[in-house]
Structure formats: C-alpha cells, structure tokens
Amino acid sequence: MNTAQPSISIKVQTDDFDVASEYAAMRTNNTQDGAIVFFSGLVREMNQGQGVTGLFLEHYPAMTEKSLHGIVEQACERWPLSKVRLIHRVGQLHVSDQIVFVAVSSAHREAAFDACHFIMDFLKKRAPFWKKETTTIGDRWVEALEKDKMALDKWNINDK
C-alpha cells in the first residue's frame, strides 16, 4: 500500500477544463507510478431524449464538493493511489462538451482502472448533480437509470 498521503484535486466549475494540463499535473513529480487511468464524460447527441441540443447541470453547491471528497477518499482507502484529479462542470453545456473528468494514478494498472471506475460509479449515484436535457422537442429532466444503481453492486459496499 501507498503510505504517503495521496494528492487530491477536486473542482466543481462552470468553465471548461483542459485534459492536457490535468494529465501533465498527474505526471509532475511522479516517478513512482506506472499507470494513469482517466475517464472523460461528454454530452451526447442522443441520450434519453433524441436530438439533444444542450444540457443544463444543476447541483447542490454546499454538498457537491463534500460528496466528491467522500467518494475519492473511499477510493484512496481501498486502493494505493498517488494522485486523484476530479473535475465536474455545472451550468449550461452543449453537445460534445466535456462534463466530467476523473484521473487516478497508481503503481499498478489494476488499482488505477478499478479506482477510476469506482469513483465514476459512485459519483453517478451519490453526488448531487441533476441533468436537464434541451432537445428539439423541449426540455426534460434526465431519469436516473437502474443500471447505474446496479453498477455499485460490483464494489460490494453496503450502500442504500
């Protein structure tokens, strides 16, 4: 296990983010890690509504960062991670825009893959964000999916 405290960066912002500089930050002063895994989530043209033209992301500001920190800390307890960087955007987005970014680094690839996947699975079910799609036939709130709830099962955590 990694004995040093992992370096954690969590941001909730309206602005777009730059994956290249996030990736550079993962590599800076990092000679111990063999594996970086990152996930990037984008606005799709066809989601639950057809012909999506935009997406509005509402959140619960006082709770959002606290919730994300809790999820990342769970991941750090479970896997030996050196660095975690997470960005989630809020506000008005458009098709192909970046929504969310999670990067983790570890000595070994299994830990990096699992931790990144775990963080996304829990973010989807526990972090207070809500998406409203703008479509060619009007606005609609995105429905939570049963498969996202089931995605948590693989992590064997007793989580309502």
Place this chain on the structure above:
Amino acid sequence: MNTAQPSISIKVQTDDFDVASEYAAMRTNNTQDGAIVFFSGLVREMNQGQGVTGLFLEHYPAMTEKSLHGIVEQACERWPLSKVRLIHRVGQLHVSDQIVFVAVSSAHREAAFDACHFIMDFLKKRAPFWKKETTTIGDRWVEALEKDKMALDKWNINDK
C-alpha cells in the same frame, strides 16, 4: 450496439507521443460518445529492480502491429466502441517516460472502462514486447508476472 465500423489507430514507434493530441482525435467528429477512457503506462523508478534508471523495449516488428490489431478487434467485437487509439513505444526509455497509451470511446462508460482494461490486459500477455531494465546495479530482463496471466481470467476467454 454500434453498427458503424469503429475507427482504429495503432502505432508502434520510438518517438514519444502527445496525449493531448490523441485525446483531441478521440473527440473529433464524435457527438455520439458519452465516455472516453484512457490508460497511460509510465516507466517507474522502482519496478522489479530497485533504482531503475532506464528501460529498453525490444519487440518483434513483423508481429507487433498484427498482434495489437488482433487484440483491438477482439475488444471491438465484444463492446460497442466508436474509436480506439493505441500507441506503444519501443527502444530506449527513461524514468517517467510514457511507454503505452490506449484510449477507447463508447456511448456508455461501462463499455469504455471494460474495453480499455481488456486491451491492456491482453497487450501485457500477448503482444511481443520485452522490457530490459537498466538499474544502478546493472541490466536485467523484466520477468513476466503471474498476476498478469491471472488478469486475463476475468474476461472468460479460452486463451492459453
């Protein structure tokens, strides 16, 4: 399932690669994908030998790309992927250098995570690369690890 042919890019090269431009290529003309997962492998200071100062990567040129294409095609048959980009470096590398990059995009995150992980697991066990570490006490060939062989078990493929 994705009916269009996935777009595949595979490169074996001595030169370093630029993750930012690879990521940009994943996003270009891509309004259907909600998820991009990428893996990046780096030279670690402490691997099987302590005090690693460099790494030489030998390969079997006639076989390398063929092997990587086979692995990526297996992933594309198994998951609905839109784009896959893979780069593996050969030749002399140094600590913290990038060795390998795999990026996949899909409509959904589960497919993207699984396919990226699958490609790395098979690349580790099936693609003809060999690492020789330069350490402070001399050179040594890296030993294949039993855990890399076991990593294939999760994919339920009958693979000797």
Place this chain on the structure above:
Amino acid sequence: MINILFFAQLKELFGQASVELNIETPCTVAQIKQSLIHNHSAWAEQLNKPTIMCAVNQDMVADDHIVNANDEVAFFPPVTGG
C-alpha cells in the same frame, strides 16, 4: 424552525427552492416529510416517492435519521450527474 431545500424537479414542481418549516426538534426525516405534506398537500406525490433522496447537513440519510434544530435538510430526486 428548519430550513428545507429542494433541487431539480422538486424545486420546479414546488415553485420554490426552499421553505421554512415550523416543527418540533429533534424529529425524523419521515416526520418532516409528513409535516410538509400536511402544509402542502400538492407535494404529496413527489415527497412520497420511494426514490426521493434526503441529505441532512450535506450527507445522504435515510427516513429514520434524526434532525436537530439548525440542521440543513434537502430533498431531491435521484441524482444524474457524471
């Protein structure tokens, strides 16, 4: 007095982002829901949904969670970020 926050569909359907509730504390989250429905019968359908989520002081909690004076209570539909 407890300050109750609403988000997403609840905020839209209730036409407000928050409400002050006059209720004796400590009480449970379930009792807060009942009291809100008592005051606003039109909210019953939403607040009675089994999927509705509640956070107290920015942590997710279940219906039997105890709420104290000055706690921040929030109700919202299942989250859909990421």
Place this chain on the structure above:
Amino acid sequence: MINILFFAQLKELFGQASVELNIETPCTVAQIKQSLIHNHSAWAEQLNKPTIMCAVNQDMVADDHIVNANDEVAFFPPVTGG
C-alpha cells in the same frame, strides 16, 4: 529450410537473432524444438522451459502446431510489454 527467429533473453543467450534449420516439413513446433536442441545442446534449458512462447507467421501457437516450408517461426520468453 526454416528460418527461426529469437528475441530478448533467447537472442542474448544464444548469441544470435536467427538460425536456419534444415528439417523436413510439415513438422510440429515440438519437432523444431527437438531439432534445435539436437544441433545446439546448450539451448536445451531455454527451449525446454514450459513458458517459452512460439509464433508461426506472427501468430502465437502451441507445440502441436504444424509448420510448413517458408513459414516464419519465432521463439521468445513470456512477453513483458505495456
């Protein structure tokens, strides 16, 4: 005649990257190994390792694979890329 390639430790230990083997085809990979060991007894330890890998025409194969004239045969230790 079959051209046999060696990589990594095998290439270093055998002191050569390839060898021409005079063997009647078709034959199996196992027969090629035996013939190589017959010609170069010092190679026995490496070629008899159960972990040694073989590719014929750039595809991984097992010991019972049939090799034909003009096939490209390669022996190498377990791969360690990635």
